[in-house]
Amino acid sequence: MKAGGSISIWFFVGLSLLVNGILILGAGIFDLVHPPEAQVVLYNLHAGIWWGGLMTVVGAIYCFYFLPGKARKQ
Amino acid sequence: MMTALAFFESQRLVHLSFIDLAIIVFYFVLVLTIGFYLKERANTGEDFFMAGREMTAWVAGLAFLSANLGSLELMGWAGAAYQYGILAAHWYWIGAIPAMLFLALVMMPFYYISKTHSVPGYLQLRFGESSRALSSISFAFMTVLMSGINMYSMALVLKIVLGWNINVSIWISSLTVAIYVSLGGLRSAIFNEVLQFVLIWSGALLIPILGLVEAGGWNGLRARVATNASAEYTHLWSTLGNFRDNPMGIHWTGIVFGLGAVISMGYWTTDFLVVQRVLSAKDLRAAKMAPIIGAGFKMLVPFIVILPGLLALAVLPFKLVGETQAIATGAHSYNEVLPLMLARYCGPGLLGLGITALIAGFMSGMAGNVSAFTTVWTYDIYRAFIRKNASDQHYVSMGRWCTIVGVLISVGTAYLVMNFKSIMDYVQALFSFFIAPLFATVLLGMLWKRATAAGGFWGLLTGTVSSIGMWAWVKADPSALRYVALSPYARDMAENMYRALWSCLLCALVTIVVSLLTKPKPDSELKGLVYGATEIPSESYVSVWHRPWFWASVVAVLFVALQIIFW
Numbered sequence: 001m002k003a004g005g006s007i008s009i010w011f012f013v014g015l016s017l018l019v020n021g022i023l024i025l026g027a028g029i030f031d032l033v034h035p036p037e038a039q040v041v042l043y044n045l046h047a048g049i050w051w052g053g054l055m056t057v058v059g060a061i062y063c064f065y066f067l068p069g070k071a072r073k074q
Numbered sequence: 075m076m077t078a079l080a081f082f083e084s085q086r087l088v089h090l091s092f093i094d095l096a097i098i099v100f101y102f103v104l105v106l107t108i109g110f111y112l113k114e115r116a117n118t119g120e121d122f123f124m125a126g127r128e129m130t131a132w133v134a135g136l137a138f139l140s141a142n143l144g145s146l147e148l149m150g151w152a153g154a155a156y157q158y159g160i161l162a163a164h165w166y167w168i169g170a171i172p173a174m175l176f177l178a179l180v181m182m183p184f185y186y187i188s189k190t191h192s193v194p195g196y197l198q199l200r201f202g203e204s205s206r207a208l209s210s211i212s213f214a215f216m217t218v219l220m221s222g223i224n225m226y227s228m229a230l231v232l233k234i235v236l237g238w239n240i241n242v243s244i245w246i247s248s249l250t251v252a253i254y255v256s257l258g259g260l261r262s263a264i265f266n267e268v269l270q271f272v273l274i275w276s277g278a279l280l281i282p283i284l285g286l287v288e289a290g291g292w293n294g295l296r297a298r299v300a301t302n303a304s305a306e307y308t309h310l311w312s313t314l315g316n317f318r319d320n321p322m323g324i325h326w327t328g329i330v331f332g333l334g335a336v337i338s339m340g341y342w343t344t345d346f347l348v349v350q351r352v353l354s355a356k357d358l359r360a361a362k363m364a365p366i367i368g369a370g371f372k373m374l375v376p377f378i379v380i381l382p383g384l385l386a387l388a389v390l391p392f393k394l395v396g397e398t399q400a401i402a403t404g405a406h407s408y409n410e411v412l413p414l415m416l417a418r419y420c421g422p423g424l425l426g427l428g429i430t431a432l433i434a435g436f437m438s439g440m441a442g443n444v445s446a447f448t449t450v451w452t453y454d455i456y457r458a459f460i461r462k463n464a465s466d467q468h469y470v471s472m473g474r475w476c477t478i479v480g481v482l483i484s485v486g487t488a489y490l491v492m493n494f495k496s497i498m499d500y501v502q503a504l505f506s507f508f509i510a511p512l513f514a515t516v517l518l519g520m521l522w523k524r525a526t527a528a529g530g531f532w533g534l535l536t537g538t539v540s541s542i543g544m545w546a547w548v549k550a551d552p553s554a555l556r557y558v559a560l561s562p563y564a565r566d567m568a569e570n571m572y573r574a575l576w577s578c579l580l581c582a583l584v585t586i587v588v589s590l591l592t593k594p595k596p597d598s599e600l601k602g603l604v605y606g607a608t609e610i611p612s613e614s615y616v617s618v619w620h621r622p623w624f625w626a627s628v629v630a631v632l633f634v635a636l637q638i639i640f641w
Contacts, residue, residue, distance in 0.1 A: 009265045013272050027093045027423030040421050042284050048423050
């Protein structure tokens with residue numbers, strides 16, 4: 001599904017995942033380097049790092065695949 | 075930054091960091107960007123009100139589900155799962171999946187082939203102006219009221235969870251929705267709903283994953299719930315043999331016939347809020363596939379809604395209580411399950427994503443209500459009864475203004491509810507008065523050629539009035555519950571189920587009797603509207619893998635498997 005003739009909705013979805021993923025990954029790494037005093041339950045799993053990382057990768061793939069101007073029939 | 079922080083107050087459930095706020099702000103910027111970007115594609119009535127009828131099955135299907143996946147729904151049912159256990163999952167499974175598949179395979183061909191722009195529009199084609207007038211005015215009225223109630227509830231949640239000022243929350247969220255829907259119309263609402271769908275899942279999915287890790291998997295969860303509450307909380311059907319055997323006070327007949335056969339069928343097949351998304355599909359096959367895709371994801375929603383409620387029962391070191399008791403004692407209420415679980419597992423960033431998911435849920439529900447209201451007002455009330463022969467551009471302009479006015483009325487309703495909270499109970503009940511009989515009217519209209527205009531109108535009116543009558547009877551005399559809900563031990567939810575069932579049956583009965591006494595339309599006037607007078611396009615040109623019935627069968631098998639697994 002294309003919007004405005006050139007940008008796919010999936011590009012916007014990818015952009016959202018990418019930006020949020022980078023922010024969450026960055027916050028997760030910061031927490032790893034500087035452990036907070038009040039830690040969440042299961043802090044040791046560092047969910048922010050792997051969840052943020054996963055969102056970043058999926059978002060980047062979507063952004064690349066549905067990049068505006070790329071000739072791709074949906 | 076300091077201005078934003080000034081919205082916080084001292085009493086709040088969670089504390090947001092700078093990263094969390096950045097994620098929330100980015101979300102608002104992105105949805106507005108989409109609205110502005112799509113403005114150029116909303117110049118004709120077909121574009122603005124029907125998104126050009128060019129959505130793929132996936133986009134229409136995800137929007138179909140997302141419009142229903144409001145945060146009230148998420149937080150309310152998570153709280154219900156804490157209170158009633160896995161019984162709450164019935165509203166996602168038997169209370170949705172059969173109806174969605176029925177919409178796809180049986181009803182969608184008539185909605186789509188008739189080229190109607192709305193459910194009241196279909197009633198006009200099938201039963202005439204009087205039925206359309208009754209359904210469109212009721213729908214428009216209820217939709218803006220529901221939108222206002224959702225808005226107030228969202229602002230209240232943000233106040234409790236984040237300490238945000240209630241007026242700021244109401245105005246920022248409602249103006250954002252007004253801007254992106256009035257600019258891009260239904261296409262903008264749908265695109266944002268798809269975005270919101272992904273955000274809801276990415277923000278809420280971590281809770282059940284981490285919760286199951288903490289609880290020791292499903293078996294560990296069941297053992298903890300059995301210790302903290304009761305082993306019955308993890309059984310879906312085995313406790314429904316008697317009203318007194320389960321915490322919901324309901325019998326399996328109420329769930330199967332009231333919820334599964336009437337309320338959910340009425341909501342998923344005739345509530346224009348959700349049906350509008352499917353009508354925007356690019357062709358009939360996409361329109362049939364969209365609800366099936368929605369049903370596939372709907373089956374998974376209990377994973378991010380019901381499971382967190384059960385996990386809260388298992389792992390939280392304190393007990394949650396009802397709203398009244400929470401206000402009196404300062405304890406946490408059932409409705410705070412999701413924010414409490416978010417705060418338990420999510421650090422900076424993840425917390426912002428979770429809160430954004432809740433806000434996105436609220437906004438998708440609000441946008442759904444507003445865009446549906448705009449279409450029904452413009453096409454089924456304004457064009458039908460006020461100004462019949464204006465230009466297409468005039469109706470688009472009316473649609474844009476109507477979006478803004480609809481949002482403002484919703485804001486007014488939000489403030490009205492703030493002062494008269496009991497309105498919420500009445501409006502929820504009023505909404506249910508109309509949906510159950512409407513299902514009988516639309517279904518008979520689609521499947522029975524003999525149904526007449528008089529039959530449709532009087533059936534719908536009788537069903538609605540009888541539903542209101544039963545509700546008033548129980549309000550005036552609580553002992554009447556034994557007749558309406560078949561048991562004096564039935565509770566509110568059970569009463570709703572049975573009231574819906576009786577009003578639907580009465581509507582069908584009156585429709586049939588009046589139709590048999592009045593003159594039917596000739597077959598030539600029913601073409602494209604009724605089974606037997608409509609040629610349904612063959613799907614033989616596509617492979618089995620691409621046929622809707624194949625995927626509907628897959629979803630149906632998975633649905634049955636879930637019932638057996640959690641019996």
